[in-house]
Amino acid sequence: MNTPNCYHVCNVRKTRTTSYHPEGNGLVERTNCTIYDILLAFTKNGHQHEWDAHLPFYLLAYRGTTHSSTGFTPHYLWTGRDFRLPADLRYPLLSPDQTTPQIFATKLHEVIRSAHNAARVTLGNASLHQKQHFDRHTAGNAFQIGDLVMQYYPIPPCCTSAKVHYPCG
Structure with missing residues (x-):
């Protein structure tokens, strides 16, 4: 099966963005900013030199947290089921399904689609809410070409090294 047919069968729309240029993909840029905020929150207490060892745990926390915009965890939207942590392996599932792979795939497809x-x-409602919130605090610019303006250069927050500073504003 050639690649374009595979995309069609799997209902995948291929997009192209420039490598190492997150500004070309807003979703990647927003996700990077969120991961940066998580790293900043967890490394404030002097753990700056070991952030990379803890990154899998930070990502676990991110993927298992319900997002206010979607109402679901990223893991649930990706897999169609809730997290199963190692502690959950000690106890069996409440209702084990003894079904064929075809029935399981059909049920999983329906769960993910719903x-x-x-x-x-929920994203549509969140978008409207965010737009209303943005519009409340927005005023038109009264600048003309040639006006003098002041540009803001923020100082990195306390307890962050210069290597970790990334402008997520």
């Missing part, structure tokens, strides 16, 4: 539809509705 979760994506619900997330789409």
Whole structure:
């Protein structure tokens, strides 16, 4: 099967963005900013030199947290089921399904589709709410060409090294 047919069968829309240029993909830029904020929150207490050892745990926390915009965890939207942590392996699932792989795949497809539809509705509502919040604090610019303006250069927050500073504003 050639690649374009595979995309069509899997209902995948291929997009192209420039490598090492996150500004070309807003979702990647926003995710990088969120990961930066998580790293900043967890490394404030003098653990700056070991952040990379703890990164998998930070990502676990991120993927298992319900997002206010979607109403679901990223893990649930990706897999169609809740997290199973190592502690959960000690106890069996409440209702083990003894089904064929085809029935399981059909049920999983329906669960993921319904979760994506619900997330789409929630995202629409969140978008309206965010727009209303943005519009409340927005005023038109009264600048003309040639006016003098002041540019703000923020100082990196306390307890962060210069290597970690990334402007996420």
